[in-house]
Amino acid sequence: xxxxxxxxxxxxxxxxxxxxxxxxxxxxxxxxxxxxxxxxxxxxxxxxxxxxxxxxxxxxxxxxxxxxxxxxxxxxxxxxxxxxxxxxxxxxxxxxxxxxxxxxxxxxxxxxxxxxxxxxxxxxxxxxxxxxxxxxxxxxxxxxxxxxxxxxxxxxxxxxxxxxxxxxxxxxxxxxxxxxxxxxxxxxxxxxxxxxxxxxxxxxxxxxxxxxxxxxxxxxxxxxxxxxxxxxxxxxxxxxxxxxxxxxxxxxxxxxxxxxxxxxxxxxxxxxxxxxxxxxxxxxxxxxxxxxxxxxxxxxxxxxxxxxxxxxxxxxxxxxxxxxxxxxxxxxxxxxxxxxxxxxxxxxxxxxxxxxxxxxxxxxxxxxxxxxxxxxxxxxxxxxxxxxxxxxxxxxxxxxxxxxxxxxxxxxxxxxxxxxxxxxxxxxxxxxxxxxxxxxxxxxxxxxxxxxxxxxxxxxxxxxxxxxxxxxxxxxxxxxxxxxxxxxxxxxxxxxxxxxxxxxxxxxxxxxx
Amino acid sequence: xxxxxxxxxxxxxxxxxxxxxxxxxxxxxxxxxxxxxxxxxxxxxxxxxxxxxxxxxxxxxxxxxxxxxxxxxxxxxxxxxxxxxxxxxxxxxxxxxxxxxxxxxxxx
Amino acid sequence: xxxxxxxxxxxxxxxxxxxxxxxxxxxxxxxxxxxxxxxxxxxxxxxxxxxxxxxxxxxxxxxxxxxxxxxxxxxxxxxxxxxxxxxxxxxxxxxxxxxxxxxxxxxxxxxxxxx
Numbered sequence: 001x002x003x004x005x006x007x008x009x010x011x012x013x014x015x016x017x018x019x020x021x022x023x024x025x026x027x028x029x030x031x032x033x034x035x036x037x038x039x040x041x042x043x044x045x046x047x048x049x050x051x052x053x054x055x056x057x058x059x060x061x062x063x064x065x066x067x068x069x070x071x072x073x074x075x076x077x078x079x080x081x082x083x084x085x086x087x088x089x090x091x092x093x094x095x096x097x098x099x100x101x102x103x104x105x106x107x108x109x110x111x112x113x114x115x116x117x118x119x120x121x122x123x124x125x126x127x128x129x130x131x132x133x134x135x136x137x138x139x140x141x142x143x144x145x146x147x148x149x150x151x152x153x154x155x156x157x158x159x160x161x162x163x164x165x166x167x168x169x170x171x172x173x174x175x176x177x178x179x180x181x182x183x184x185x186x187x188x189x190x191x192x193x194x195x196x197x198x199x200x201x202x203x204x205x206x207x208x209x210x211x212x213x214x215x216x217x218x219x220x221x222x223x224x225x226x227x228x229x230x231x232x233x234x235x236x237x238x239x240x241x242x243x244x245x246x247x248x249x250x251x252x253x254x255x256x257x258x259x260x261x262x263x264x265x266x267x268x269x270x271x272x273x274x275x276x277x278x279x280x281x282x283x284x285x286x287x288x289x290x291x292x293x294x295x296x297x298x299x300x301x302x303x304x305x306x307x308x309x310x311x312x313x314x315x316x317x318x319x320x321x322x323x324x325x326x327x328x329x330x331x332x333x334x335x336x337x338x339x340x341x342x343x344x345x346x347x348x349x350x351x352x353x354x355x356x357x358x359x360x361x362x363x364x365x366x367x368x369x370x371x372x373x374x375x376x377x378x379x380x381x382x383x384x385x386x387x388x389x390x391x392x393x394x395x396x397x398x399x400x401x402x403x404x405x406x407x408x409x410x411x412x413x414x415x416x417x418x419x420x421x422x423x424x425x426x427x428x429x430x431x432x433x434x435x436x437x438x439x440x441x442x443x444x445x446x447x448x449x450x451x452x453x454x455x456x457x458x459x460x461x462x463x464x465x466x467x468x469x470x471x472x473x474x475x476x477x478x479x480x481x482x483x484x485x486x487x488x489x490x491x492x493x494x495x496x497x498x499x500x501x502x503x504x505x506x507x508x509x510x511x512x513x
Numbered sequence: 514x515x516x517x518x519x520x521x522x523x524x525x526x527x528x529x530x531x532x533x534x535x536x537x538x539x540x541x542x543x544x545x546x547x548x549x550x551x552x553x554x555x556x557x558x559x560x561x562x563x564x565x566x567x568x569x570x571x572x573x574x575x576x577x578x579x580x581x582x583x584x585x586x587x588x589x590x591x592x593x594x595x596x597x598x599x600x601x602x603x604x605x606x607x608x609x610x611x612x613x614x615x616x617x618x619x620x621x
Numbered sequence: 622x623x624x625x626x627x628x629x630x631x632x633x634x635x636x637x638x639x640x641x642x643x644x645x646x647x648x649x650x651x652x653x654x655x656x657x658x659x660x661x662x663x664x665x666x667x668x669x670x671x672x673x674x675x676x677x678x679x680x681x682x683x684x685x686x687x688x689x690x691x692x693x694x695x696x697x698x699x700x701x702x703x704x705x706x707x708x709x710x711x712x713x714x715x716x717x718x719x720x721x722x723x724x725x726x727x728x729x730x731x732x733x734x735x736x
Binding site for chain 3 (some may be wrong): 141150153154157158160164167168170171172173175176177178180181182184185188189191195196199201242243245246301304305357
């Protein structure tokens with residue numbers, strides 16, 4: 001248990017060290033680099049799981065950096081002066097999502113990336129991005145959150161655009177970077193406002209002091225704008241299809257997980273920092289309507305896509321809409337404490353895990369297609385199912401799960417969202433159902449176009465590492481589909497409860513009573 | 514295994530049992546079919562309105578849902594124009610989102 | 622009112638940066654616009670930490686009973702400047718690569734990804 005206390009910081013620090021040591025190991029020998037990457041990946045996953053087990057068994061974990069004892073988060077007078085990591089149920093849940101996606105991405109990149117096309121560089125950036133995501137999810141300090149947000153921004157944009165021998169990825173990277181930087185500066189501006197008002201950066205302390213002045217409201221609005229942009233909500237979603245579509249497959253799935261880390265930041269701001277002073281129904285309606293708009297716009301845009309990567313990218317954006325819808329409905333019902341609000345939040349939060357697994361699976365399969373044929377244009381693809389049997393099976397599984405076909409996991413979470421959003425407004429539920437149907441149509445078309453039909457060309461089969469990575473995600477999808485009750489009760493439930501009524505526990509854990 | 518929503522519940526096992534029943538029925542139908550079918554003969558050829566299909570005929574993905582897409586064309590064209598690819602427009606829409614968020618938060 | 626002047630200047634800088642982003646087409650100028658917003662925000666953070674007649678918080682050198690400046694805003698600003706350096710460098714690097722591929726820096730012509 002003494003070692004377990006340090007697990008939150010190790011989960012952030014080890015991938016950081018791993019990132020910067022990776023090029024050194026490459027200079028020595030490539031196999032050393034692979035061993036190092038595998039070791040760092042395994043250790044990080046172990047730490048994340050340790051944190052999750054501790055949080056789910058014994059409550060909020062607090063780790064104070066630079067203090068004599070990791071639990072001494074406040075100095076005399078009850079003022080938290082040091083940077084604090086605070087991990088509650090929601091943070092631990094997000095850490096598990098990041099660990100799952102990171103593991104799949106790492107395994108996949110062993111077989112997918114080519115040495116002469118910057119394998120070391122891509123793996124270094126991946127570890128940086130991973131560390132940044134875990135940092136965003138575990139930190140209990142607003143400015144620290146901003147720093148990790150920017151770490152993920154820089155690493156993500158580099159991952160999108162490091163293939164400088166093609167022009168489209170760099171274009172996507174520039175656009176994404178412009179959006180990320182402006183969004184990040186909005187977040188920093190609002191952190192500055194909060195610091196100017198209360199003289200502190202600790203989320204729990206700010207939450208206990210915040211009074212709801214006009215300045216607070218402006219700060220909340222700036223945070224909402226910046227984080228919704230980074231999450232890819234319509235109408236500020238346009239960087240997302242560009243970046244997801246052009247990033248190499250192993251990076252694209254981490255970008256999706258990074259998007260969800262930004263969503264987590266939004267939940268933390270809404271449910272912990274400002275919950276006492278914001279007008280929950282209005283903001284809840286805003287988030288839920290943006291979610292419905294995101295579903296509708298992204299799915300309709302996906303219908304017209306002819307590029308497989310871009311089509312999946314729009315699918316990924318539409319899934320963000322379901323999360324916004326679920327948690328937005330929960331927020332709208334927060335002040336009246338309706339039971340269906342909690343159900344909606346469980347649906348939205350469960351959908352984050354589902355989305356990471358299913359969209360990840362689809363993107364990895366699209367990466368196999370790209371590698372096998374050299375193209376992602378649906379007009380020239382076809383008949384790949386003859387050669388890529390496992391990949392087409394995985395793709396079909398991902399399509400069915402994403403569209404919410406029972407008994408797979410996408411259905412379980414969307415079922416929770418449909419029933420509860422109907423209680424808030426039937427129109428929202430109708431849009432969610434319509435989006436799901438259109439999504440099935442879109443992805444059925446992608447599957448038919450790429451994998452069915454007569455064999456058009458010889459395809460290069462996927463390497464074992466790539467199949468293993470897809471196998472991990474497929475196994476998670478099947479497990480969540482066949483035992484949704486287990487996952488909702490033991491993982492999603494505590495995470496939703498941590499947002500729903502866990503604020504006082506969070507504050508007590510950080511500020512000490 | 515069951516998932517409760519407050520309104521109802523969902524169990525994948527019941528669904529799997531139903532699926533097994535439907536699968537059994539489909540298998541019965543299949544058993545009922547022609548026994549003279551042989552793979553690798555003319556019976557394999559795709560049937561397109563009585564015409565013999567050309568070799569390697571493949572209906573690519575862009576041809577699917579043609580009528581549906583044609584009907585929705587004004588909406589879809591609008592959406593394509595909405596995503597213009599110009600980075601200034603991206604930032605403009607982000608500012609719009611920011612303005613909406615600020616308005617909702619400050620006015621309520 | 623005069624005490625609020627630094628904050629007004631910061632907001633003007635942020636507004637100018639946003640206006641640059643919305644109205645200019647050259648990728649380098651877009652990067653300049655983002656840097657302007659960044660400077661505005663950094664200035665805002667520094668202005669927050671200003672204490673009239675404050676001294677550096679080094680106990681051994683400070684005169685007795687002097688007002689001290691909390692070093693946190695300066696630390697925040699330094700961090701933010703370093704981050705800004707990284708993002709600006711990355712954006713300019715992307716702009717260079719885009720120019721090599723397309724032969725133009727006009728953002729209205731760099732629209733391969735749309736729809």
